[in-house]
Amino acid sequence: MSGTTRAIPFDLGPFFSGSAAGRVRVRVSTGDVIWTQDDPCEEFLYIETGWIKISSVQRSGREAVIAMRGPGDFIGSRGLIENYRRYGTASALTDGAIVRISMSSFRERLDREPDLCRTLVAYLAHQHAWDLERLANQLTQTAEQRLARTLLHLKKDNHGNEVLRRLTQSILASMIGTTRPRVSHFMNKFRRHGYIDYDRSGHVRVHEEMLQDLLAA
Numbered sequence: 001m002s003g004t005t006r007a008i009p010f011d012l013g014p015f016f017s018g019s020a021a022g023r024v025r026v027r028v029s030t031g032d033v034i035w036t037q038d039d040p041c042e043e044f045l046y047i048e049t050g051w052i053k054i055s056s057v058q059r060s061g062r063e064a065v066i067a068m069r070g071p072g073d074f075i076g077s078r079g080l081i082e083n084y085r086r087y088g089t090a091s092a093l094t095d096g097a098i099v100r101i102s103m104s105s106f107r108e109r110l111d112r113e114p115d116l117c118r119t120l121v122a123y124l125a126h127q128h129a130w131d132l133e134r135l136a137n138q139l140t141q142t143a144e145q146r147l148a149r150t151l152l153h154l155k156k157d158n159h160g161n162e163v164l165r166r167l168t169q170s171i172l173a174s175m176i177g178t179t180r181p182r183v184s185h186f187m188n189k190f191r192r193h194g195y196i197d198y199d200r201s202g203h204v205r206v207h208e209e210m211l212q213d214l215l216a217a
Contacts, residue, residue, distance in 0.1 A: 013046075041085065044075070055091075152208060
């Protein structure tokens with residue numbers, strides 16, 4: 001696994017797509033709050049399209065973006081821990097479609113559908129491995145490298161540029177553990193070298209192959 005993008009080989013879509021007992025498909029708009037920090041875990045989400053940002057506000061008042069999840073991702077799995085409460089606030093970074101799955105329905109399905117159980121375990125193990133790799137990168141790589149990897153990850157689906165339009169430099173700084181001026185410096189450097197450019201509206205466009213070359217250097 002290269003760490004630059006995350007190709008999930010476990011397709012959860014057939015298990016969660018569409019409406020049925022215990023689940024409902026809904027559209028979300030940019031900025032919609034899906035759940036709030038410290039809410040009880042009463043449901044899980046499968047993301048069909050769009051991107052969800054999960055952020056946590058610490059006692060100091062500082063906000064940290066702790067995860068970005070996109071198409072094909074399953075979130076809220078910590079709800080399987082009894083009496084667990086949401087660690088962060090989940091909000092829609094882009095327009096999209098999600099499937100809400102009630103906890104009671106999900107637990108029942110796990111008991112009676114071994115294929116779902118096996119696929120979910122494999123998916124969660126893969127997601128955990130990717131999150132650990134991201135943590136290792138956070139501890140060992142430069143801020144410039146972390147920014148490059150983050151831009152590549154957010155470009156993982158055909159609508160990757162859409163999510164990049166919604167990201168401020170402050171959000172990117174929170175994601176990679178640096179300051180907004182440092183992100184601004186690196187983004188200007190990336191543009192000068194042709195790794196990224198901006199469209200007429202000022203939105204970022206990532207040139208994947210060139211940015212991959214930067215990380216391989």
